[in-house]
Structures are given as structure tokens and as C-alpha cells.
Amino acid sequence: MPSVGTLAFDEFGRPVLILKGQDTKKRLFGIEAHKSHILASKAVSDTLKTSLGPRGMDKCMVSPDGDITITNDGATILSMMDVDHEIGKLLVQLAKSQDDEIGDGTTGVVVLAGALLEQAEALLDKGIHPIRIADGYELAAKIALEHLDKIAESYPLDLKNLDPLINTAMTTLGSKIVNRCQRQMAEIAVNAIMCVADMERLDVNFELIKVQGKVGGKLEDTTFVKGVVIDKTFSHPQMPKEVKNAKIAILTCPFEPPKPKTKHKLDVTSVEDYKKLREYEKQKFEEMVKMVKDSGANLVICQWGFDDEANHLLLQNELPAVRWVGGPEIELIAIATGGRIVPRFQELTAEKLGHAGIIRELSFGTTSEHMLCIEECKKSNTCTIFVRGGNKMVVEEAKRALHDALCVVRNLVRDNRIVYGGGACEISCAVAVAKAANTIPTIEQYAIRGFADALEAIPLALAENSGYSPIKTVSDVKSQQITENNPYLGIDCLNRGTADMKIQNVIETLIGKRQQISLATQLVRMILKIDDIRLPGEEEE
Incomplete structure (x- = not known):
């Protein structure tokens, strides 16, 4: 193999590689x-x-x-x-x-x-x-x-007449793939900004607007939801598909018995020990469900999963639940419903529950895909744009187009000159x-x-x-x-x-x-x- 350089040493004996050809660059x-x-x-x-x-x-x-x-x-x-x-x-x-x-x-x-x-x-x-x-x-x-x-x-910023804002958003969307439903998309963008805009400070918090996409349907099926849409479903198929006047317990603790924080080993040597362990687990599950019920909650949203036994107990106690909800979604649900995120069952109280008018399950086509829609929230300034499209590429491009339109309307809220x-x-x-x-x-x-x-x-x-x-x-x-x-x-x-x-x-x-x-x-x-x-x-x- 040809040589690529010379090895030299500095005053501390550390090797330095001098590369060949530095003078020919x-x-x-x-x-x-x-x-x-x-x-x-x-x-x-x-x-x-x-x-x-x-x-x-x-x-x-x-x-x-x-x-x-x-x-x-x-x-x-x-x-x-x-x-x-x-x-x-x-x-x-x-x-x-x-x-x-x-x-x-x-x-x-x-x-x-x-x-x-x-x-x-x-x-x-x-x-x-x-x-x-x-x-x-x-x-x-x-x-x-x-x-x-x-x-x-x-440009006049009149909440009763949004046509000027819609016209500006339509100009932005004119060169995009969504231009065949240009007016509809522009109206959605304007409604979303007006929903979360702070007119006193002339500013818009984009974190309160969530753009969610789902493959299937057509671009015209894109909707604006005053609330939150999450790509989850109820944890048990027999739970109700709709909950009205929901009082939501938002949990970041798992539905499972507490584990010691140290390294431990448990040997189950007899049937009696196994039965005792099972009784202990069942008792803990029942205590957790009781704490949730006592707080007045009629729906549980949990960041972590729970096993089949906990799921069955929740169904028996008529307590609908959603599991594996991600951190950003949990935060958005807490903001929208006015609830507090609870890290321990012992801290769950009625004051920390979130409130929503209706939570319903949306189903799409024949693919058995479901999503949850949380509407009529206590704090209604959180909203979701739910984008549909024939394939992933169309949905992603529609999201980019809506982002541009949202930004343009936000700029008009900041400075209404055009x-x-x-x-x-x-x-x-x-x-x-x-x-x-x-x-x-x-x-x-x-x-x-x-x-x-x-x-x-x-x-x-x-x-x-x-x-x-x-x-x-x-x-x-x-x-x-x-x-x-x-x-x-x-x-x-x-x-x-x-x-x-x-x-x-x-x-x-x-x-x-x-x-x-x-x-x-x-x-x-x-x-x-x-x-x-x-x-x-x-x-x-």
C-alpha cells in the first residue's frame, strides 16, 4: 500500500501524521x-x-x-x-x-x-x-x-371578517399541490391562527397548533378540530367509543405494582408464593383503579402501557383508558383540557383532572384504523389540523403547504401591512x-x-x-x-x-x-x- 504521509513526533513524544500533497491542494x-x-x-x-x-x-x-x-x-x-x-x-x-x-x-x-x-x-x-x-x-x-x-x-384585522386573511393565505397556497382545494385550506389555516392568536401581544403560539396527518381519503377531507387528535385508540375493544363530559386523569405513572429501585431477585418456589404474588399484584391494581375512580375521573390517559389484567380491571370498573400516549401529546392534552400531569397515583385529586365536552373515536375506511378526537375542551385555544391524502407524499406536502399558510397569517397578525x-x-x-x-x-x-x-x-x-x-x-x-x-x-x-x-x-x-x-x-x-x-x-x- 503506498505511503500517505510521514510520522513525526512533537516535544512530548506524541505522534503527528504529516499528510503528503498538502502543497498541491x-x-x-x-x-x-x-x-x-x-x-x-x-x-x-x-x-x-x-x-x-x-x-x-x-x-x-x-x-x-x-x-x-x-x-x-x-x-x-x-x-x-x-x-x-x-x-x-x-x-x-x-x-x-x-x-x-x-x-x-x-x-x-x-x-x-x-x-x-x-x-x-x-x-x-x-x-x-x-x-x-x-x-x-x-x-x-x-x-x-x-x-x-x-x-x-x-390590512384590517377584523375577527368578524376573515376574508382578507384568507385571500393572503390563498396566494401562498396557489403554487402548492393543494391548490385544487385552495380556499378550504386557507380557511383552515386562518381559523387555526385565530383560535390561538394573542391579539393583545400580537403573537401566535405555534405549539398550540398540531398538524396531524393520516393516509387515506382525499385532500378535501382535511378538517379543522378545536381540540386535540391523537393517533391512539381505547385500550380495550369493549370500552365505549365515545365519552361525554369527560373528566380526564392524565398519568405519567404506569399501571403496575411498584418495583424496588435496587437490584433484586425474587424466587417463587411454591404455588402458595405464586398465589400470594398474584394477589398482591391484583390488590395493587385495584388500589390504583380505586384512586382514579375516587378522584372523579371517567377517563384515563396514560403515558405508559399496562398489562391485560390492569386493562380488564379498568373495563370491569367502567373506566375507559388510553395507553402509550407520547410526551408531546400528553402536554398538549393537559394544556387543552386544563388538567395537570400526575406522576403518582397518590397525588391524583379532582382539581388535577382535565375536562372535555366529548371524546370520540374516529375510524377510517375498511382498514380498522382508529384515532381519538378530544373536543369542546376547557381551554379551547388548542387546535388540530387533521390532514388526509391519497398517499404519504401527498399528506407530507399538504402539511408543508399548511405550515407556509399558517406562517403567513401569523405574520399578518404581527404586522398587518401587505x-x-x-x-x-x-x-x-x-x-x-x-x-x-x-x-x-x-x-x-x-x-x-x-x-x-x-x-x-x-x-x-x-x-x-x-x-x-x-x-x-x-x-x-x-x-x-x-x-x-x-x-x-x-x-x-x-x-x-x-x-x-x-x-x-x-x-x-x-x-x-x-x-x-x-x-x-x-x-x-x-x-x-x-x-x-x-x-x-x-x-x-
């Missing part, structure tokens, strides 16, 4: 490094560009395990892509940060970042220094954000930024014009994905915006006969659009300031 400097970064970013951006908008294409990804994911959600696509280049990985993180903070616009932010770097490449070829380009982009972003504030409109989509606000900002570039006397004016051209990448991609001639369509809309002074004109992706996005109700949140421009500019500025990169494992030719 490929190292990029200056303009070459910038070109490498831009090439990697364009490759990632071009992959996502075809997924933008309501007519965007979906991507089919296969995991190493063979699981299939079909989606056009930018953050999901990038998280599943195996990106090797360091700058490509930064774009993956860019999409993730947009998804974590805003929830929507993950594809757009990557397309914008790719377009900014593409414009930067042309400016570098002209001999403009990367720092001057980065400074120009920073200035242009500031102009664009100020213009967004000018063209933004305030701008109009379909590329309208990007074209309007591009016009404003290009106009401002003419007033800048320094060399940064070239970068500012480049920023304006990059902003047009999003409407260009929308037009191309909709089957139009991209440059002609965008130039027509741009000239129309300038002559009519109307910032609501965008790309008519769905061919509805009007380019006015206000009439089409294509709405985006201002907070999301601002975040898109800010994050893309920050990342591009950082990439332009890297002029030295050492690529591991690659040798010079």
Missing part, C-alpha cells in the same frame, strides 16, 4: 475565487428558479432510503439536496433562515440571491472592485426597502432603484443598477414558468407601471385577463418581502468579500 484567489462562488450559487439558484410561482414545476427527490418527496417548497428542496460547494451550502442556510423566520418565500430569496451574484459577475468583469459592488448593493437594498414601505397597504405579489412589488422596486441610481455620482451607481436588474429576475422567472415570453412580458408590465404610476401591476400567471394584482387578490406580507431582500443582500455582500478559498481534496492540474 487547489487554492483559489481573487477573481477566480469570486467566479467559483458565483458559479456554485447560480447552479443552486437555477435549480429552484423553475419552481417559482403558481405555474412552477415540482421537484421529485429520492432519499438514500428510497423515500420519495415531491415538493416545490424551496427550503425542503435545498435541505434534501446534497450540496458539496461551501457557497452552495450558504444558500441552503439562507432558505432555512427565511423558512424559520417568515415561513414563506424560500424559493424567491434564493432566486434573488442568485440573480444578485449573476449581476455581480458582470460588474467584476468590468473591473469594479467587489467591495464597491457590495456597498452599492447595500445602498440599493435600503432604497428598495424604503420604497416597499411607501407602496405597502394596511404588498401585492406576482412580481408587482419587485418591478416597482426595480424602477425606484434604477431611478435612484441616476442620482448617485460614485461608481456604486453601476452596482445599484445591477441590483435593479436582479430584482427583475423574480418576475422574469414567473413569466417564463407561466409559458410567456419573459423579457417581453416583464418590459410591458414595467412600462405600464411607469406610465400609469400603478405599483400593483404584475405578471398574470393564471391568465385571468388582468395584470392588476389588487384585483386578482395576489397578496404577500410586507414583513416577508422585506426579509427576502434583506437576507439575500446580506448573504451576497458576505460572499463578495471572500477572495480566498481552499478546496479540500482537489489537486492542481
Whole structure:
């Protein structure tokens, strides 16, 4: 086997392996490094560009395990892509940060970042220094954000009229797989947010919204439940399938005799000993069931399992029970029903019981699959969205789409200002930024014009994905915006006969659009300031 290095020793006698070929690793400097970064970013951006908008294409990804994911959600696509280049990985993180903070616009932010770097490449070829380009982009972003504030409109947050919120959620869902039941999904998302929103603090606790999926049925069967749905059933088939006015004992202790905490060994040497042990176990089970009954509970939800004898005793005592309920579900049930989680039977009292109007068992199709639905809870601000779909892939994509819609409605609760989509606000900002570039006397004016051209990448991609001639369509809309002074004109992706996005109700949140421009500019500025990169494992030719 050929030698891979030399073994040396330091002053303490510890071995150090000196690898061969360290001096032959490929190292990029200056303009070459910038070109490498831009090439990697364009490759990632071009992959996502075809997924933008309501007519965007979906991507089919296969995991190493063979699981299939079909989606056009930018953050999901990038998280599943195996990106090797360091700058490509930064774009993956860019999409993730947009998804974590805003929830929507993950594809757009990557397309914008790719377009900014593409414009930067042309400016570098002209001999403009990367720092001057980065400074120009920073200035242009500031102009664009100020213009967004000018063209933004305030949206009324009226609990009696939820149509404006539903229209915004529908825009988000327009490009998703669930768009055939767009209105229904948007209403579910708005109802869920309104159920848990704190209007005084203008905030939404997402932990109170649970999105549960079950394969089977069709997307239209997706329902909104004011309560909790858990993928469990009653522990005994003869227990009642419905409990009204439920008083729930929420237990994290198992239905079994207590065990000593030390290592122990018990030898049963005779039939009498075995009978005594069995009597002891039965007595303990009866004591536990009695404690639950004495507290006034008529339903037990237990985090742990219990054996057949305990199950039979619960049935005999007419005490329905659910076992093996996971920790997150236990917490959600406790929050929803106003109950306390009880770690010991001795601590169970009437005050610690949860209350629900009705608990019923749902059954699906002919597969004997069951779930429990806990409704009319004491604290009704906990809710569940129960998603149905023909296969696992559809259910997962519907969950992702609903997550985006929930985030958009949450953003409107935080800041109720909106701008109009379909590329309208990007074209309007591009016009404003290009106009401002003419007033800048320094060399940064070239970068500012480049920023304006990059902003047009999003409407260009929308037009191309909709089957139009991209440059002609965008130039027509741009000239129309300038002559009519109307910032609501965008790309008519769905061919509805009007380019006015206000009439089409294509709405985006201002907070999301601002975040898109800010994050893309920050990342591009950082990439332009890297002029030295050492690529591991690659040798010079």
C-alpha cells in the first residue's frame, strides 16, 4: 500500500501524521475565487428558479432510503439536496433562515440571491472592485426597502371578517399541490391562527397548533378540530367509543405494582408464593383503579402501557383508558383540557383532572384504523389540523403547504401591512432603484443598477414558468407601471385577463418581502468579500 504521509513526533513524544500533497491542494484567489462562488450559487439558484410561482414545476427527490418527496417548497428542496460547494451550502442556510423566520418565500430569496451574484459577475468583469459592488448593493437594498414601505397597504384585522386573511393565505397556497382545494385550506389555516392568536401581544403560539396527518381519503377531507387528535385508540375493544363530559386523569405513572429501585431477585418456589404474588399484584391494581375512580375521573390517559389484567380491571370498573400516549401529546392534552400531569397515583385529586365536552373515536375506511378526537375542551385555544391524502407524499406536502399558510397569517397578525405579489412589488422596486441610481455620482451607481436588474429576475422567472415570453412580458408590465404610476401591476400567471394584482387578490406580507431582500443582500455582500478559498481534496492540474 503506498505511503500517505510521514510520522513525526512533537516535544512530548506524541505522534503527528504529516499528510503528503498538502502543497498541491487547489487554492483559489481573487477573481477566480469570486467566479467559483458565483458559479456554485447560480447552479443552486437555477435549480429552484423553475419552481417559482403558481405555474412552477415540482421537484421529485429520492432519499438514500428510497423515500420519495415531491415538493416545490424551496427550503425542503435545498435541505434534501446534497450540496458539496461551501457557497452552495450558504444558500441552503439562507432558505432555512427565511423558512424559520417568515415561513414563506424560500424559493424567491434564493432566486434573488442568485440573480444578485449573476449581476455581480458582470460588474467584476468590468473591473469594479467587489467591495464597491457590495456597498452599492447595500445602498440599493435600503432604497428598495424604503420604497416597499411607501407602496405597502394596511390590512384590517377584523375577527368578524376573515376574508382578507384568507385571500393572503390563498396566494401562498396557489403554487402548492393543494391548490385544487385552495380556499378550504386557507380557511383552515386562518381559523387555526385565530383560535390561538394573542391579539393583545400580537403573537401566535405555534405549539398550540398540531398538524396531524393520516393516509387515506382525499385532500378535501382535511378538517379543522378545536381540540386535540391523537393517533391512539381505547385500550380495550369493549370500552365505549365515545365519552361525554369527560373528566380526564392524565398519568405519567404506569399501571403496575411498584418495583424496588435496587437490584433484586425474587424466587417463587411454591404455588402458595405464586398465589400470594398474584394477589398482591391484583390488590395493587385495584388500589390504583380505586384512586382514579375516587378522584372523579371517567377517563384515563396514560403515558405508559399496562398489562391485560390492569386493562380488564379498568373495563370491569367502567373506566375507559388510553395507553402509550407520547410526551408531546400528553402536554398538549393537559394544556387543552386544563388538567395537570400526575406522576403518582397518590397525588391524583379532582382539581388535577382535565375536562372535555366529548371524546370520540374516529375510524377510517375498511382498514380498522382508529384515532381519538378530544373536543369542546376547557381551554379551547388548542387546535388540530387533521390532514388526509391519497398517499404519504401527498399528506407530507399538504402539511408543508399548511405550515407556509399558517406562517403567513401569523405574520399578518404581527404586522398587518401587505404588498401585492406576482412580481408587482419587485418591478416597482426595480424602477425606484434604477431611478435612484441616476442620482448617485460614485461608481456604486453601476452596482445599484445591477441590483435593479436582479430584482427583475423574480418576475422574469414567473413569466417564463407561466409559458410567456419573459423579457417581453416583464418590459410591458414595467412600462405600464411607469406610465400609469400603478405599483400593483404584475405578471398574470393564471391568465385571468388582468395584470392588476389588487384585483386578482395576489397578496404577500410586507414583513416577508422585506426579509427576502434583506437576507439575500446580506448573504451576497458576505460572499463578495471572500477572495480566498481552499478546496479540500482537489489537486492542481
